[in-house]
Amino acid sequence: MLCLNNVKWKAEDGAEILKGIDFEIEPGKLTVVTGPNGSGKTSLAKVISGVEQATEGSINLDGVELIDKDITERARLGVAYAFQQPVRFKGITVRDLIELAQGSKIEEVDVCSLMSKVGLCTNDYIDREVNDSLSGGEIKRIEIATVLARNNAKVMLFDEPEAGIDLWSFNGLVEAFQELKKNKDMILIVISHQERLLEIADNIVVIADGKVRIAGPGDEILPQLMQDEKAVACPVEKENN
Amino acid sequence: MDKITESLLKLVSDWDDDVYNGAYNIRENGGCAGRQSTDNIKIEPKEGGKGIDIYIKEGTKDEKVYIPACISKSNVEDLVYNDFHVGENADVTIVAGCGVHTDDEEGSSHNGIHRFFVGKNARVLYEEKHVGTGEGGGKRSIDPVTDCQLEEGAVLEMNTQQLSGVDHSIRTTTGKLEKNAKLIIHESILTEGDQYAKTDFEVDMVGEDSAVDLISRSVAKDDSYQEYHSKIKGESRCIGHSECDAILVGNGKVNAAPELFAGDLDASLIHEAAIGKVAGEQILKLKTLGLSDEEAEKRIIDGFLNA
Ligand SMILES: Nc1ncnc2c1ncn2[C@@H]1O[C@H](COP(=O)(O)OP(=O)(O)OP(=O)(O)O)[C@@H](O)[C@H]1O
Ligand SMILES: [Mg+2]
Numbered sequence: 001m002l003c004l005n006n007v008k009w010k011a012e013d014g015a016e017i018l019k020g021i022d023f024e025i026e027p028g029k030l031t032v033v034t035g036p037n038g039s040g041k042t043s044l045a046k047v048i049s050g051v052e053q054a055t056e057g058s059i060n061l062d063g064v065e066l067i068d069k070d071i072t073e074r075a076r077l078g079v080a081y082a083f084q085q086p087v088r089f090k091g092i093t094v095r096d097l098i099e100l101a102q103g104s105k106i107e108e109v110d111v112c113s114l115m116s117k118v119g120l121c122t123n124d125y126i127d128r129e130v131n132d133s134l135s136g137g138e139i140k141r142i143e144i145a146t147v148l149a150r151n152n153a154k155v156m157l158f159d160e161p162e163a164g165i166d167l168w169s170f171n172g173l174v175e176a177f178q179e180l181k182k183n184k185d186m187i188l189i190v191i192s193h194q195e196r197l198l199e200i201a202d203n204i205v206v207i208a209d210g211k212v213r214i215a216g217p218g219d220e221i222l223p224q225l226m227q228d229e230k231a232v233a234c235p236v237e238k239e240n241n
Numbered sequence: 242m243d244k245i246t247e248s249l250l251k252l253v254s255d256w257d258d259d260v261y262n263g264a265y266n267i268r269e270n271g272g273c274a275g276r277q278s279t280d281n282i283k284i285e286p287k288e289g290g291k292g293i294d295i296y297i298k299e300g301t302k303d304e305k306v307y308i309p310a311c312i313s314k315s316n317v318e319d320l321v322y323n324d325f326h327v328g329e330n331a332d333v334t335i336v337a338g339c340g341v342h343t344d345d346e347e348g349s350s351h352n353g354i355h356r357f358f359v360g361k362n363a364r365v366l367y368e369e370k371h372v373g374t375g376e377g378g379g380k381r382s383i384d385p386v387t388d389c390q391l392e393e394g395a396v397l398e399m400n401t402q403q404l405s406g407v408d409h410s411i412r413t414t415t416g417k418l419e420k421n422a423k424l425i426i427h428e429s430i431l432t433e434g435d436q437y438a439k440t441d442f443e444v445d446m447v448g449e450d451s452a453v454d455l456i457s458r459s460v461a462k463d464d465s466y467q468e469y470h471s472k473i474k475g476e477s478r479c480i481g482h483s484e485c486d487a488i489l490v491g492n493g494k495v496n497a498a499p500e501l502f503a504g505d506l507d508a509s510l511i512h513e514a515a516i517g518k519v520a521g522e523q524i525l526k527l528k529t530l531g532l533s534d535e536e537a538e539k540r541i542i543d544g545f546l547n548a
Contacts (some may be wrong), residue, residue: 091543
């Protein structure tokens, strides 16, 4: 169980971006976090993974408080995070990155199954550098693979995995998520605007203006979202009224 | 050959089990510690032990020649002249490494002057690693001077690496390219402590459709200082590209001064340069995979230098 309690985060410039987030996420379920651009979804993912340090609140993973732990410690405790904007490296190959993610040398068969999950052909990519020569969609898939490769992961956080990915591969990705949630111990969080992902979500959390606007089972929340897109699109106005 | 030389050979070339597969010449403390020619590759000493001439027969394919030079003690000042005569249509690999070891406060230096005469349509892959080892404050210097004359259609690809422990290095490379000739240089240099390294390239593309690709990667750590100067001259329809990327760690300093000269309307010359510290987001990403700060930085730098 991943429990967030009153999680706040102020950016360096002093602006309060996360304004007290509370939710609980169960393992073995797909939780989709959605909400308008700039509402704080990526900030939330960063604060969970430790890439940014929350300024207040509690983040508890299976009874372990993460809030004071740094990125490395959280990673070793099982937090895995696929960035919205993947990072490029000169001189580090796809294989290197996957092996770093997995924490050991990777066997050829495992590379193949991993790469096919993200829709890439192993032979074409495994020895390529994760540098500027990769297209946006290619690097995004490799980023996703670095999370799928994590052996010790208890929490997998994907930040807009659909972005830049073609339709064909996206179907494969949806399958990969469905596969992942069969693992009854896995806390699976996908940040997304994609209807397909919202449709298969067990739970949906809607973030707006740094707060949880609504949260609950997918089949309850999704109709509300569809019906009243404005609830999400103009959260601030609505609040002020 | 002493044990230190053997361990240096392992670091700078694929030396194992006391043997090289192919022609070789091992230079140890200014003398010859072993030499072998093959049917296609003849190695002949120059007068007075000042160096060697390496003759590679026309059309020689898939052979390797090793010419490592090692210094295993202090107070050696080695100056050597090596000339490579590569026959037409040959396709060979030359492995040249240099290691300098000192264990006291006295220094040693190796100064290798190499000239490449690469014949028509010949291809050469040249691999070179430099390393300094040992204790004490003695200065270990390696100052290579390389001149490349590439005839029509010749291709010379040089991969040079300065690994660590070299206190002082000035690398001077010049070249002249005839029609369709191609020179590709990948260099990587690591400096630490108060080491100094300077790279100076000057390449002249005189022949039509000749091409130069110069890629330099450097990491300057601690209080070390590196200078990079390249001058690419295009005197006909040709393509020149140089890329200088440097990472600074601690108080490292880098001065990069690339120069392009186009003497022909159809010369196409590009230079890219970037200097900065290890990108913060790269460290963050590797930390999210479970690496510590130090591990992440090391991994990024190792990859960068070996790219
Ligand atoms: N380091 C920072 N400094 C200042 N402001 C920041 C910083 N990081 C994020 N913000 C701001 O916080 C808000 C939330 O950003 P965040 O990236 O979390 O949004 P998001 O919900 O992920 O949006 P999107 O759907 O576009 O990805 C935005 O207004 C953004 O400009
Ligand atoms: Mg975002």
